[in-house]
Every structure is written in C-alpha cells, then in structure tokens.
Amino acid sequence: MKSIVAKGLFNSHSYTEYRKLVTDLLADGKSTGNEQSESLTNYTKLNEARMNRLEKTIIIEDYVISKLQNLKNHYIWLVLSEGWCGDAAQILPILNKMAVQSNKKIDLKIVLRDENEELMNQYLTNGGKAIPKVIVICKEAGIVRADWGPRPKGASKLMADYKRDFGVVDEKIKTDLQLWYLADKGISVQEELIEIMDNITYNRL
Template identity: 85%
Template sequence: MKSIVAKALFNSHSYAEYRKLVTDLLSEGKSTGNEQSESLTNYSKLNEARMNRLEKTIQIAEPIIDKLQHLDNHYIWLVLSEGWCGDAAQILPILNKMALASNKKVDLRIALRDENDDLMSQYLTNGGRAIPKIIVICKEAGIVRADWGPRPKGATELMAIHKRDVGPINEKIKTDLQLWYLADKGISVQEELLEIMENIKYNRL
C-alpha cells in the first residue's frame, strides 16, 4: 500500500469519531480544515443538522445490502472529507449505513482533506480538490482498486448545467443541489457505489 494512503488511514477516523470531531470543533466556534471563517462554521452547523436527519431517514435497499454482504473480499472506503462540505454531509450517512449493513465486508474510514494534501492531489476532479472523494482499498491485497466522488452523476450534471448557463457557484445552486439530494433519497450513491464494487469483483487485477 502506498505510503500516503497508509498515512491517511493511520490518521483517519471512524464515522462516530468524525461526527464527534466536527461537533467538538463547533462547540469552540470552529470548523475542520485549514481555513476558518464564520461562513464555514455556519455550513458545518447546517451540515450537522442534515447528517442528524439523514441518519434517521436514509434506508439501504435490501438488494444492495445482500450484494454488499456477498462481496468477494473485504474493503476499506477511505473518504476525504471536511465538516463544512455540503456534499459530504449528504453522502457520509449513506456510506456509514452501507458499511454497517455489509456484515463487516466494508470498513468506513474518514480522513480530513486538508491534513492529507498529498493524497488529495492524487484524486483531483477536473483539477480541483473536490470532496468527498472515496478511495476503495482491498484489505487482502492492500491496494487501491477504485475511487468515486465528489457527487453522484445526477448532481454532477446539475452542477455542470449551472456552470455552463450561470457561471460561478452561488446560493441558488447550493439550494438546488440540496433539493436534488433530498429528492434522490440516497439511491444514486448506493447504486453507483455498488456498481463500482461489482466492477472490482469482475475486473480483478
């Protein structure tokens, strides 16, 4: 396993640890990450409320649970994230429920983007440090098999249309994106991640 991946794993957090870290920082008026600002702290507060809600409402489809439990190997989903990231807040609770439902076939670990710049630099999206970014690691082989992120295809298309027709990200597209996630109910994330895991199964190195 590459040293930068191993380093990120060593300094990573469980889902519960990540949630506690974000909450503890918010109690000090801070967010995760190198940059600190009132707006980022406010986004972190909003995301915490979103994650609390999603933990109660997100359901993993039974066919997906069955396939996760019958993966041919054990995997780590190493996620680069930050507490202020709206996409991460929508996606992490889904990943956590998928991992819990996998009968220990998937171990979810979360690493902070700004603490792992070397790793983030290897998984850029169109040259940008977009998160969340999921790095799929096969435990048995100790190698990275795939990556995914920062958002599902439908949400990516929504953002692309906005950038083409409007330009820079504004509050309207942020709201539209959250409404997309709300309507999708986590289905796209589940289906796209499962497709990746099945592609790994049938396309072994």
C-alpha cells in the first residue's frame, strides 16, 4: 500500500468518531478544515441536520445489501471529507449504512481533507480538491482498487451545466443540488458504488 494512503488510514476516523468531531467543533463555534468562517460554520450546522435526518430515513436497497454481503474480499472505503461540505453530508450517511449492512465486508473510514493534503492531491477532480472522495482499498491485497466522487453522475451534470450557463457556483445551485439529493433518495450513490465493486470483482476473474 502506498505510504500516502497508509498515512491517511492512520489519520482516519470511524463514522461515529467523525460525527462526534464535527459536533464538538460546532459546540465551540468552529468547523473542520484550515479555513474558519461564519459561513462555513453555518454550512456545518445545516449539514448536521441533514445527516441526522438521513441517518433515520435512508434505505439501502435489498439488492445492494445482497451484493455487499457477497463480496469475495474485504474492503476499506477511505473517504476524504470535511464537515462543511454539503455533498459529503448527503453521501456519508449512505456509505455508512451500506458499510453497516455489508456484514463486515466494508469498513468505512473518514479522513479530513485539509489535514491530509498529500492524499487529497492524489485524488483531484479536474485539478481541484473536490470532496467527498471515496478510495476503495482491498484489505487482503493492501492496494487501492478504485476511487469515486465527489458526487453522483446526475448531481455532477447538474453542477457542470449550471457552471457552464452562469459561470458561478452560487446559493441557487447549492439549493438545487440539495433538492436533487432529496429527490434521488440515495439511489444513485448506492448504484454507482455497487457498480464499482462489481467491476473490481469482475476484473479479478
């Protein structure tokens, strides 16, 4: 395993630890990350509410659970994230439920982007440090098999089209993006991650 990825794993948190870290920082009026501002703290507060809701409402499809439980190997999903990130707030609860229902085939670990710059720089999106980013690691082989992120294809298209038409990322597109996630109900994340895991299994045959 590359030393940069190994270092990221060493610095990582479980989902429960990540949630507590974000909550504790909010209690002090802070957010995760190098930059601190009132707007980022407010985004983090919104994300706390979103994650609390999603943890109660997200349903993992039966076929997804079956595929996860029948994986031939054990994997780590190492996710680059920050508490202020709206996409991460929509996606992490889904990943956590998938991992929980995988019968220990998936171990979810979360690492903060700004504290792990070397790792983030290995998984840029169009040259940018977009998050969340899921790094799929095979435990048995100790190697990275795939990566995914920062958002599902449909959400990425929505964002790309808006930036093409208006040249900015403003509050309107941020609201539209959250509405997209609400309507999608976590299905796209499940389908795209399962497709990745299927491809890993297929490639081993």
